[in-house]
Amino acid sequence: MKTQTKLNKIFLFVSLLAIGFAACKRDLKERTANIEALNPINADTNAGNWKPILLSKPDEFAMDAPIAVSSPDYKLELLEIKSRQNQITDAERDAMEYWASGSVMRWNEILRELVAKYNLPPYQNADGTYPIPSAANPFAYPNFPFSNPPYAARAYAYVSAAQYDALVAAYHYKNVYKRPKPAETDKTIQELIPIAKGYCYPSEDAVAAGSAAAMLTLLFPGEQEFIQQKLAECKNARILAGANSRSDMDAGEKLGRAVAGKFIARARTDKAGSAVGNATDWAKFESDAIAKGETPWISQESPKRPPMLPLFGKVKGFFMDSAEVASQRPAAPPSTNSDQFKTETEEVYKYSKEYNRTNLAIVHRWADGVSTYTPPGHWNAIACEDFIGQHWSEVRWARNLALLNMAMFQAAICCWDAKFAYYNPRPSQVNPKIKTWTGLPNFPSYVSGHSTFSGSAARFLGHILPSKAGDYDAMADEASNSRLYGAIHFRSDIEVGLTMGKAIGDKAIALAIIDGAE
Amino acid sequence: MPLIKKSIPLIFCLSFSFFVSAQTDLDGIMMTKKNLCIGPSYGHSSWKKYWEGELLRTNENIGTISTSMVNIMGNYGITDNLNIIFGLPWVKTSASAGTLHGMQGIQDLSLLAKYRFYNKEFKKFRLSAMGQVGVSTPLTNYSPDFLPLSIGMHSKNLMGRLIADVQHKTWFATGSFQYMVRSNVQLDRSSYYTTRLYLTDLVQMPDMWNLNFRAGYRKGEMYLEAVADKWNTVGGFDIRRNDMPFVSNNMDAFRVGVNAKIPIPKVNGLTVVANAMQTLSGRNMGKSLMYTAGFFYILDFSKKKA
Known part of the structure; x- marks a missing residue:
């Protein structure tokens, strides 16, 4: 009987060990999750003078002047920021913090994810030949593209280069239009993340997002829904953070897409399609x-x-x-x-x-x-x-x-x-x-x-x-x-x-x- | 002289794809106090067809995948109601086609404690129930990131099993349910894609459960049974079209098979065991045929030294 009690204790002990093992839930810490927000030491406010890659000059693509900060429409934009900040959800805060690490870096990660997803060699046809993915029908098997190393190298180059040129244009227009940040116009707006020095129209985050989204739609045409969702999330995050108003974001996206258009035209004729x-x-x-x-x-x-x-x-x-x-x-x-x-x-x-x-x-x-x-x-x-x-x-x-x-x-x-x-x-x-x-x-x-x-x-x-x-x-x-x-x-x-x-x-x-x- | 007492020891390994486990963790019988049953077994499994997600296919770039295994197993009776079971397998894999290199090495040590908490004779049958907990841990730094040629998954596992056994004269049936919690696995590379991109070298492994049913004839030292077995991964993802398998895939299998144990005449304590298992349906798994054979010897430490 004594032995029995002892054994029961051992069994109980082992069972408790088991529960403890199961309870220590095996979370993963990804290297760029929860990293600090981008907070540039040097805002590079003169980057409008940097040499672009394809653009002939930073204002090759015209950009409309923003509405005045004193206008009723702009006041409504500021109201949007404040009202959204008042009802921020946990999911919105997570998205805001994710994008605060930097739009260029996050779009680079998104591109890497798409490359990994599409990096699969097509399965053979019944006659032993291989089907070739078609950009005209990216949803049919084999999905377009097969993002193998050369395809991927080209994709990374086009997305990054388009973002860079679009940002040179953006930094040029920032100094042309000199729109102050939302919190400078309305002191009751909170800045929930660190915000780079300089003017806020157009938003550099939106420019990077617009140019990336346009390039990615060309390169991964089957992912339009995903790309649009990321773009919307990126734009919302900046508004919610009090960093930009809606017109900073919309104008930024538009400029980014316009500059990307030049890269898209080049990509269509760079002979990759016949490689x-x-x-x-x-x-x-x-x-x-x-x-x-x-x-x-x-x-x-x-x-x-x-x-x-x-x-x-x-x-x-x-x-x-x-x-x-x-x-x-x-x-x-x-x-x-x-x-x-x-x-x-x-x-x-x-x-x-x-x-x-x-x-x-x-x-x-x-x-x-x-x-x-x-x-x-x-x-x-x-x-x-x-x-x-x-x-x-x-x-x-x-x-x-x-x-x-x-x-x-x-x-x-x-x-x-x-x-x-x-x-x-x-x-x-x-x-x-x-x-x-x-x-x-x-x-x-x-x-x-x-x-x-x-x-x-x-x-x-x-x-x-x-x-x-x-x-x-x-x-x-x-x-x-x-x-x-x-x-x-x-x-x-x-x-x-x-x-x-x-x-x-x-x-x-x-x-x-x-x-x-x- | 070693003696076989009233409980019947039977040990041999079975492999489930990359998992190796002891027969005795599945059966409804216990090793007698201060008896050790120990011995080697050899197993071989191969598959040409595999399930890519739920699609059964072949792959001319790997041909047939073969796995050979040598396993040292032991079962020691601390008391009649508490047994300690261990298994230590060496595994070797190869592909019959393509260029990929096979792998080999010592895999995972498993250590289990099995406790019979209920054992009662009724008028027409005997009913017993057992609980079991155990761990397995990789003994070498093999790579789990070379499937289907990796020799294992390299996770540390924690297993709990409940077993019920009923015997009527020489006929018996055993049912058991196991749940297995698996630790994260570390890869040599710094990122991987499952259903999204992960920027880490750690992989979260989905848990698994196993439902095992066996029934047959059991008399003295002899043993003949039919087995049906279901493994299920709780979560995990499907291999995509023409992708390679990955450690955290959703691996399921339903298998049937037979086990036999034959005592060697005139050598008390020596038994020969044989087993065959066929995978009938599955997911992200090879459709394998596996057989094992081994022999085991019982050492009795209960007698006082002279």
Whole structure:
């Protein structure tokens, strides 16, 4: 009987442990949740003089003068702020705090989310061919787009660059119209978040939102409802916070959309739409490689999938034209018949054979494959998380992300140009014993996309945040090596890719030095 | 000399996709006081078809996924009514097609306490009921982020199970219900997409429950039973079209199978066990056929040393 009591106690104890374990609910802390509000040290009120990317001048798109702060209509706008502040809900407060971290950063995160969502290769047709997503019918399977790394690199560049130009225009008009903040006109309005110095018409948050929403609708046409909902949330948040009145927001959105129109027109003719190529193109890459006496790349997927965006090397970037891309193409990789190629294949086989948990973590940290925001998105995440502590203005955020993303877009173009000029096989094609520690990308090996993206991003970010330059270089090296450790790239692919990427990063730095922001 | 007493020990492992558990956590019988039943088993499961969400499909880029497992299991009777059960599996996976590398290694140690709180003989049958709590924890730093080739999910789990067992002469039936709370899982990467983008390396794992029913013939050391088994994930999300599986998917399965235990003649305490389980329906799971075989030996520590 005594033993029985003791056992009951043990059982009770274990049960209590169980309840305790279950009770400690497993919440996640996301890195950019509940971060501090954007509160620029320098409001960059002169940013209207910075050099835009596509705009010929900051007032290329005309902007109506705001209604006078003394007008009855404006008084109604102020009344709207006060009445909404009086009945603020918890959900509204959460949205307000979310957007207070910065419109440019939040739209960058939204774009990353859409890239991850749409980064799925289409399933094959019954006859073993593959369907191609259509922008004309984004809701039909396969949904448009397949936001693979080149598509994503271009999307990040266009969204960031459009935001930057729209913000240069906005900062120009702020100083033209000089509208004071709502709380300066009506002292009873509370400012619920920190608000940058300078004038409030148009709202920089709305300009960033309007330009992003317009670009995203082009790039992710199946997401209009989601994009509109985010836009409305962003605009509401600023009004509720007492930072802007409704006309600041509406005018800002309108200006953002107008500037984005110029980028949309460019994007429609930048040749990305034809980068998929056709069966004749695909066959020619193979026959050209054979004619040179090389082993051509062959898809390792089953059924064989056409290579990813083979004509992306012809897309019009922001830094280099097609002729310059071709002229700066890296030298050919080691011939597939050479001893060096054999040696490099052996090296990959060594990484395939030997399980190493540290290397596997590196491979997976940088894999950025299917269902992720891709390597350019990963570098956007790194950049944004480091930018948060810098207390920059919205326009500086946009400018730095625009240069970063234009560099990675150019990196994608140059990398794809090399891949399809040389059409080099993957290690596991030439040695089927090579098994990979991550998914094998479906396009030629030389040069490594991860290495090119990372080289360009690390080099440019090192210019923006010199105290972290060493860290960025180390990250780029690690990202680059991860493809060798994963047994999907040769050493030549990663080394040449990294060098090429750094040269492209230098082009972004050259632009940064002369745009008036430094 | 080891003795088999009135309760019948039977241990072998069964794998549920990536979960490995002890037979004895599912059955309605107890190990006798100061007896240890211990032994190895080998299991193999494979699947060519899998459910992508609710769509049954094949994938030529992985072919057939095979999982082999060696499991050391033990069940010790602290008293006739309180048993401690442990399991320690080594798992190896491979894909028959495509380029993805298989994985292998020691998986999760599970430790369970099983307590019989009710045991009564009626005129025509005997009825018993048991409660069980346990934990499992990964013993190595394997990656759960390489499904379907990861050797496990790498969560720490807390399990509670209620078991009812009824026996009439040599016929018996056992039913049990388990709830499993799973800890967050840490990935090597800093973000992932499920139904939205997460900017963290931690993944919240949905809980799971299991309903298990088994019935058959039980006499002396012999044992023959049919099993029906339902695993359900509480929450989680579906694999999207042509996506890869992910740790926090909504993994469900309904399986049926048979178990047999045969005593080895003339070797007291030695038993051979065999098991086969077929997944009939599921969600975000392989449609697997699994079999296991093993042998176990009973050591009796109850006798005083001379």
